[in-house]
Amino acid sequence: MTSQSDAADVLVLGGAGVDTIIQVPALPLPYADSYMIDTGIRTRAGQTGDFIALGLAALGLRTHHLDLLGDDPEGDLVRALHREHGIGLTALPQPAGTKRAVNLVGPDGRRLSLYDTSRARPGDRFPPETLRTLAGASRHVHVTITQPCAEALTVLTATGVPLSTDLHDWDGENPYHEPFAYAADVVFLSAAALTDPERTLRRIAERGRARTVVATAGAEGAYLLADGELTRVPAVPPPAPVVDSNGAGDAFAAAFLYGRLSGEPPESCARYGAVAGAYACTVPASRTESIGRAELLERAAEPRP
Template sequence: MSEQRSQHAVYDVLVIGGSGVDTVVRVDSLPVPLADSFGVPAIREWPGHTGGNVALGCRALGLEVKFLDFIGDDWIGGQVRERLAKGGVDFEPLISPTGTRRAVNLVDTATGRRMSFYDARDPGDLRMPRDFYLPHLRRSGHVHLSIMDFARHLLDDIEELGIPVSTDLHDWDGLADHHREFALRCDLVFLSAAGAGERIAAVMRDILREGRAEAVVATAGAGGSYLLTRDGSRTPRPIPATVPPGPVVDSNGAGDAYVSGFLYGRLTGRDLEECARLGARAGAHACTAEGNTDLIGPEALLSA
């Protein structure tokens, strides 16, 4: 049982939203030159996406995980169910009339870098019923929200119940309105440094100044990550990247693995900088296999 977990919590982490299936196409290099057609290696499909990958990563680390989301009543949704069940995640889906989310990801075979084409497909009026999610909130020690539009409507209840909450803004540029409420109403905020580019430090400071976060983490792939906290300097602290334990095969899901490693550290009482180092270790490990097929366990995470 985690040290910071609520006395009555059944789940260490409740993940809301963000499942789907990635279709992965491996190419010689990115960007892909303009041409009518290319021959590529075998095209693979991996169920996961951001919320699914965080749920699987946390479960692989021994945390008790509940996952709530919308999927379609389709064969793609069946893949999501199967992968989460195989990973030991307690998944309780609702059916979306528009089907299961998908993405097509181009992956550079030389570097593992990726370019994603994301099909969110959720209708704008999609809502998770309160009587469905509220009992699960009350049984959870921590909530991780994917930035699905329907997930923002849980924030009032999460705040009223006093449950710590995290989110991943991915490549937010610090300007797009869709991400802002998540950025300002979560206790731990993750994002990619790529979205804001040279403005990333300013974006991180804005999140702390305007919101409730105790820490903001910007991931930068092989460049490591950056941590900014309320009790530290106004300059984000660099966290070195971990050298992967094998050849880099696929960077899909590396950021989600980082989040899982960080949350494991936080839920087991470690300080924020150590959490970031655990996140870096988990993210590096994830790059050595396709999809989310080789997630790091607690022994490997802590023994490095």
């Protein structure tokens, strides 16, 4: 186990792994015996927890990441990524191996992710004392929905440290997501699978602890429910051509949390999120790059169309 447990602004729980990126000519990909991939097939560290941690660190927040990692080449890539960006990492042994996925990326930046669920075991757990120690040294904890983070929620809520989570493309019905949705103080999700985003956002707030719930909607902006009031957050034009949507939701969440921990009101936090999410769409999936604080603040201050 590697560890660096100094005080942190944000503890990120779970979501460490590697992705293999394949740019395909179309999504859905028509059946064929084979495809020639001229752009190459690349494997790099970076799944949802890694991207959240990278985004927070790029904005100047002291960030620590806790997850299970295998003693394998994929785990080595994750460890190297954290060293390169100065992000504290507590890596607990995972005999089943480091989480991995394959991302098929279409010409318009959309992606299809294939997750390897064999890299987990039903009995996987984070040691409660480790959770208490790292959460107690943090101002905020962001919990990804990867296994086994759900089993950590009871310990985390007992610490009293504010929690956030990202439900990704939850349909509002899948029971797996509910413990995360109702335990967090700030909830992010995508509106992609929601027929009525406002109804889902209000149900999360009514049944859980969240005073702030945000549903991102791509080019249509986002829905922000804060203290019972629903507002629409306009999208921000990307600063360059859109090449990949991978990591846009993580970038939004990281920038929103930066604003929240800086004392900004929810509307300003959402503006930060929109700027960071638009920036992320201009970064190829084969790279791990996040917007910095100076550029975020400069672009967020620009007049709105």
